[in-house]
Amino acid sequence: MTATEENGTAPQENQEGRESREIPEKQRTRLISGPGILLLWLYGVMVVGAVSRSAVQISTEFDKAPLAYSLSAVAGLVYGFITYSLVRGGETARRAALVCCAAELVGVLTVGTWTLVEPSAFPDATVWSDYGIGYLFIPVLLPLSAMYWLRKARTADRSA
Numbered sequence: 596m597t598a599t600e601e602n603g604t605a606p607q608e609n610q611e612g613r614e615s616r617e618i619p620e621k622q623r624t625r626l627i628s629g630p631g632i633l634l635l636w637l638y639g640v641m642v643v644g645a646v647s648r649s650a651v652q653i654s655t656e657f658d659k660a661p662l663a664y665s666l667s668a669v670a671g672l673v674y675g676f677i678t679y680s681l682v683r684g685g686e687t688a689r690r691a692a693l694v695c696c697a698a699e700l701v702g703v704l705t706v707g708t709w710t711l712v713e714p715s716a717f718p719d720a721t722v723w724s725d726y727g728i729g730y731l732f733i734p735v736l737l738p739l740s741a742m743y744w745l746r747k748a749r750t751a752d753r754s755a
Contacts, residue, residue, distance in 0.1 A: 626684045626692070626748055636740050637733065638678040644730065645671030645722045652719070660719035666706060670722040670734070673699050677741065686749075700738040703727060707735065731755045 627635045649667035656666055673695060680692035707726035710717050720729055727734030 626689055626745070630740075630744055631681060631748070634737075634744055635678065635681045637737055638674050638681065638741075639738065641674040641722075641730070641733065642671055642678055645674055648722070660717065661725070663717045663719045663721045666702075666721040666723065670699075670702070673702070684711045689745055689748060693742060696741045696745065698740040700735070700742070703735045705739065 598754060625631070643689070645667055649664055649671055652660075652664040653668065677692050677695050680688040703723045703726060706721060706723035710721070710724040717724060718735065723734050724755075726732060
């Protein structure tokens with residue numbers, strides 16, 4: 596009888612190929628099944644877009660719009676963390692991603708409103724400017740969709 600059959604845990608191997616501690620399977624609920632795969636893909640695209648955009652802008656013309664370029668870099672980091680959390684899976688990662696998605700939504704709404712109310716504060720656009728119009732409004736729709744999915748993943752996990 597294997598360890599998985601015996602106590603419902605999956606043995607994990609360390610770098611030398613030996614078994615280390617055992618992690619209960621329920622701790623690592625998959626977050627990238629069904630619609631979660633689409634979320635993962637979209638967040639991955641947003642990571643590449645936001646990080647590459649901000650890297651080029653910061654390295655070539657940072658003095659033109661430091662706030663805008665810094666906010667784009669922050670957006671890229673947020674997208675990266677959420678992407679990592681979705682891949683990692685488990686309840687802790689789900690909760691961390693949920694909190695980060697809420698913070699992302701607050702950021703999008705704050706920066707989006709700020710760019711409309713005081714456009715002179717942003718000589719150049721950020722990822723979240725005008726609620727993400729330059730990215731087809733994906734920055735405002737993505738955290739809403741992700742929060743819905745992450746809450747649904749918790750409900751599905753509890754009913755299992």
